[in-house]
Amino acid sequence: MRAHLILAAAAALALIVLAAGQPLISQQGANQQRTGYRPAAFVFVVESVSTTGSSDATGVVQVAISYWGVRTLVNAQARLEPLCDARVTSEQPVLLGSWRPGTQKVAVFTVSLSKPAPRCGAKLFISWENAWDDSLATLTHEGGSTAFELSFGACWGEDLVLRVVPSTVYSGAPTSLSLEVENRGRFELTHLTLAVSAQGVAVLDASAPQTFQLDSLPPGGSAAFQLTVAPQSATPALVVTASYLGCSGSLVTRTYTLPLYVASGQAVLVAPDPAVVRAGSSARLKLHVVNVGGVPLYNVKLLLSLQRSPLSVTPSIIDVGELRPGEDRVIDVEVLVPTSASASEAVGYQVVYSTGSGSSAVLQGSFTLSVVFPAGLTITSIEAVPQQPQVGSNMIVAVTLVNDGTHPVYAVNLTATASEGLAPMRSPYAFLGQLNPQVLTSVPFSFRVLEPGVHEVKVTAVFRDPYGNVQRVERAVIVSAVPAQQASQGEQQRWNPLLLAAGLAAVILAAAFLWRRVRR
Structure with a gap:
């Protein structure tokens, strides 16, 4: 029993000491307290003040407060008033709600500083509307407020x-x-x-x-x-x-x-212009040597390699010199392209250079040349039989073609066009389709001679090359048509000596026959 009395006395003494160390608390509604109520002690302790800053003039202040009274506070609130050149931009007061003894509340305020300051003084006001007594299970109508002086660090804005x-x-x-x-x-x-x-x-x-x-x-x-x-x-x-x-x-x-x-600081681009060459010919190209890296290159030499390509490039060793970042050096080269080249040929290269530190290095790469193969369709001959047809007779025009290229040609179509004195006896068109390389093809066209004189027969071949381009070749033949009467007179003149010879032979035979009869 004595121990319980000692503990109660110690607790009462502690409350008195804590109350003595706190600011004065004004109690509202004391006249509303009922007779027999014992006034309560409302003890508050500021546990901590922390700040969280940003790169601008705004920071967040957090204040942790503990309440050590004997009754529960109803509708508690907190309000902060800075004493420096600052203002609270968040909503005030901060609602803390009901506050039971022995618990802690945290009030958060957003503060904006007009001028930089290492520390800022402030007053914190705590107020409550009523109090609740658990032992009596009733409101005691003990509203009140208290104030604290504190300071917080305002060094936010360090960035x-x-x-x-x-x-x-x-x-x-x-x-x-x-x-x-x-x-x-x-x-x-x-x-x-x-x-x-x-x-x-x-x-x-x-x-x-x-x-x-x-x-x-x-x-x-x-x-x-x-x-x-x-x-x-x-x-x-x-x-x-x-x-x-x-x-x-x-x-x-x-x-x-x-x-x-x-x-990769040492990046060199080598590109041809143009990148298309014709098979079976020579071409002059421009090689662009570009330093696409970020450091200068010194004593640059370009070596072209054609180990697996039938092409021939001159020169194959090129002294480029110094290449600054982004610099484009243009070099002329000649390329010989045989007919045996493939559709695309890779040309390898090596770039030998030295850096600013004096070390040497080698870059390797390749560029591609596209080889085009020209179409080689040719009308090798065009002949008219007979060369001097007579009016009313027929004439044959024989056309011979050959694909003298290295790849087939496609959709070959022949058209024979004659002057007005000649009339086609059948279709003047002939579709041949695909013609393979080095293959001769003959196509006959027939005409009837209507008028004497000089006439022209033009033959046109239209085809597509291996790349789909439409091309054409043409060739013509001249014929001289003669009238039919001149032809018959010529024939009579050719046959008169024969008739004379036959008559003479008949006379000789008749004379011999008569001479033999006379002897008998």
Whole structure:
């Protein structure tokens, strides 16, 4: 029993001490308390004040408060009044609801600073409308409020930005980079130190880690530091540790990882112009040698290789010289293309060069030449039989064609067109279709001679080459038609000596016959 009395006395003494250490609490509605109620003690403790800032002038203030009274608070609220050049932009008061003894509530406020300040004083007001007594199971009508003085750190708005320009490095060659630092915050940063370490990349001509220092960096200020690196892996990066004194005067340390992207710095493009050549001919081409990389190349030599190609290229060893990034050097070459070439021929090349560091390297590649095969359909002969037809007779025109190319030709169609004195006896068209290389084809056309004189027969061959292009070839023959009467007179003249000879033979035979009869 004595132990219980001692514990009760100690608890009462603790409540008295806590109440004595808190601001005065005004109790509303005390005149509404019923007779026999014992006034309650309302004890509050500010447990913590934390801030979360952003890169602008706005931050979030969180205040954690514990309540150690004996009754439950009803409709509790919290309101913050900054004493510095700031204002609360979130809705106030913050509703805390019912608040049981021995529990903690957190009030969150959004605060906007008009001017930068390391710390900001404020007053926190806690109020409640009523109280609930669990032992009596009733409201005690003990509303009230209390106030606290506190401060919070307002150093939000510190924003240090680091970047590396350019972010692309080239394999096999050193690359100059610029490490840029910018203060996008609202406070001056002092005693700034940047320690640069490398991952998968070597920092040339510098100690490890390479260190850069600035005495101060004002808001909106920037600085750049130069360094030279050479990649040693496919995924290099720079790790930068930045340390500085912030607005609160304390040391701030942050680590930034800046990735680098590896590209082939020595990239040379070799392309022909034009890229089409004709089989069985020679062509002059322009070779474009372009440095598409990001570093200059020195003592560039181009070697053309034709080990598996029947083509012949002159010259095959070309001294290009220096190639700056993006430079296009044009070189004239001559290409001999045999008829045995395929539809596309690959020409290999090697580019030998040296870099700025003095090392030599070789790039290999190839370009393709498209070989076109010209169509070779030719009308080799066209003959008229007879050469001097008579009017009213028939005439034959024989046409001979040959495909003297290396590939078939398609949709071959012949058309024979004659002058007005000749009339076709059958269709003047002949469709031959496909003609294979080196194959002779003969096509006859027949005409009837209607008028004497000189007449022309024109033969046209229309065909498609292997690439679908429509082509044509033409050839003509001249014939002289004579009248039918001249032809008959000529025949009579040719037969008169025969008749005379026959008559003379008959006379001789008759004389011999009579002489034999006389002797008998």
